Amino acid sequence: MEYKYNFDEVIDRRGTNAYKTDAMKMKIGREGLIPLWVADMDFKAPPQIIEAFRKRIDHGIFGYTIPSKNYYDAIINWLSSQHGWSVSREELSYIPGIVKGIGLAIDHFTNEGDKIIIQPPVYHPFRLVPQAQNRTVVENPLLFDGENYTMDLGGLKKIVSEQQCKILILCNPHNPVGIAWSREVLQEVAEICAAHNVLVISDEIHAEILHNGYKHTPFATVSEKAAQHSITFMAPSKTFNLAGIVCSYAVIKNHDLRKSYYNYLKRAELDQGTLFSYLATEVAYTLCDDWRKEMTAYVWDNVQFVAGYLQKNIPQIKALIPQASFLVWLDCSGLQLDHKALVCLFRDQAGLALNDGATFGSQGAGFMRLNVGCPRSTLEKALRQLKEAVG
Template sequence: MKTYNFDEIIDRSGSGDLKHEALLPRWGRNDLLPLWVADMDFATPDFVVDALKARLSHPIFGYTIEPADYRPTIIDWNESHHCWKIKPEWISFIPGIVKGIGFVVNVFTKPGEKVIIQPPVYHPFRMTPEDNGREVVFNPLRLREDGYYDMDFDNLSEVCDDKCRVLILSNPHNPAGVCWSKETLQRLADFCYEHNIIVISDEIHSDMALFGNRHVPFASVSERAADISITFAAPTKTFNMAGIVSSYAVISNDDLRQRFYGWLKANELDEPTIFAPIATIAAYQKGEEWRKQMLAYVEDNVRFVEDYCRERIPGIRPLRPQASFLVWLNCRGLELSHDKLLDLFIDKAHLALNDGEMFGPGGEGFMRLNVGTPRSVLRQALEQLAKAVNEL
């Protein structure tokens, strides 16, 4: 069995990576330690790189067909990892999950109609519908005393009206890392079914459940859920290859599938780039051992953050994620305004994180930390943060 080295420091300069290259335009300075954008600092697995190199050895990059084992590989992965049985015709390539959300909004809603989101949540859930001329309705999650979140079904009933057409679900949740229970998802499915609402389930972090937790695909929880859902997934977060756009959709309902996939096909948006299926097949067929070792390393990084904050920065309480490499930091114990919290992280600690307010109501006083990085980098970041907090 091969042992992978996640402690290796890889210099990303010259690669055009967003994590570093966007520092100056976004923060006005480039001396920040970047722990924000949701990709990891670990090398993309060798078996993915080798599969791409094998295709690169052929000197012609012309039009290509979908590989015969592309859909069977996706089917096998979802059944073995999530006990979700899907059919080949339910699957379609999509050129990115946020793009997919935009496509659904345009196909299934009209300007002035409404899209429901559950903040604090990944900010494109709000921006994409709004920028397409749709009204966004907030159904905020309820923060529990233990730091985790519940869906607020009473509020959902209050804010939902006959103009609501779509609900965007983050499953597992970003930024809080919650793996929603089957019971919660069933209740959500019942509500949306009864109100004729389509659920877009973003399940891009589905293969990164941590600490014994389990991801439950929304479409798998009931016939009603399957009937109203469009699921988006990808191997990109798990295998650190976001630059190789390899997302896919799964739709079991015939009418939804024909309408959406028909639109994709008419616009040639269902045709993958030459490398997307190759990377997907390699990741899903050969990646299980790498995935297990990576998740174990991420879990140790989470524990490291928890221990460090408890011992040296008690004003910050990290929420242990049930999935993903993103840690939701509750900084409300520092009793700082939004501007002063940003000043602490950016100008004093010299760190680039995503601030909680961008995730919508309920995100105030939080920061999102990416721990998908070598532990030495994480240690440096926490040392800089502890020093800045001590100097307040």
């Protein structure tokens, strides 16, 4: 494929306070590793966003800012064009980050000791945030047959019927295993949760990086029950590499839920974004879809490169092909190492910084999460080092 944008450019992020590089020693224990862990990409943001920032910077005044009509229209039109989802202005609110939005919803809608359902192996803040708020985390693990993951709907039904759970935190698409949940699965989740008045918080931050013909289905669109028993959190940050800008937002269809949560945010001005968060969202959603399509194609090529390289050179490690996102879940069970030795292999012998699979739950032991949102040359070097270490 001929690329208009240069995703092969290698950009040194060290010394920019990038979590991915400059927190490595603190979080992983070593410096100088190839950074393939934190879930942001190593590509420059779309040039349209950079140019919009430059133009705004040249203005020179960065005072208090309000969201414009264009900001809301950009989100509304994007959700309509990308997902066929009709959303109105009053159903939207800025939030100060999706993890923060989840934490705030837990704080507002539950009390200490209340039960929160997660489906591991899953993004670790889903477990850590409720625990830090003294809530009880109930696990409904995904089912894994050695090849594919599925949602344990029977297990979910049993949990909500036998325990008084208040919230299910849904990862849609799922991080780290990369599933874009089908409409049928989400409809069943909605039926189960609505029957027991369980609020579904749906994290849909990876909704626009889809591969191989898969589609994203917003949870709230699958049925009226889903719409009335859910809060959806979305953002352009993963798709357009804007995580440091913090441009997340919530969509709530239920009038009473919306009024309660948005008023809660408003009381502490948590519904107010920054000048650049509003601007980045507007430009990303109106001018950058061609960049998104090229980025997704490049990432898909990286996924296939990793899978092919491992199959040919390190068959003990198998890449589970993601349906969504720039994250690849690696099944390392063929190495026959205990998890501590596996982590040491990647970090100390191969010189690579990946996410330790066990951080996503005990079900992640024997797995590692690889970020392929980077130049191909970075992946080539990393896999050569891994091959040598395994050898």
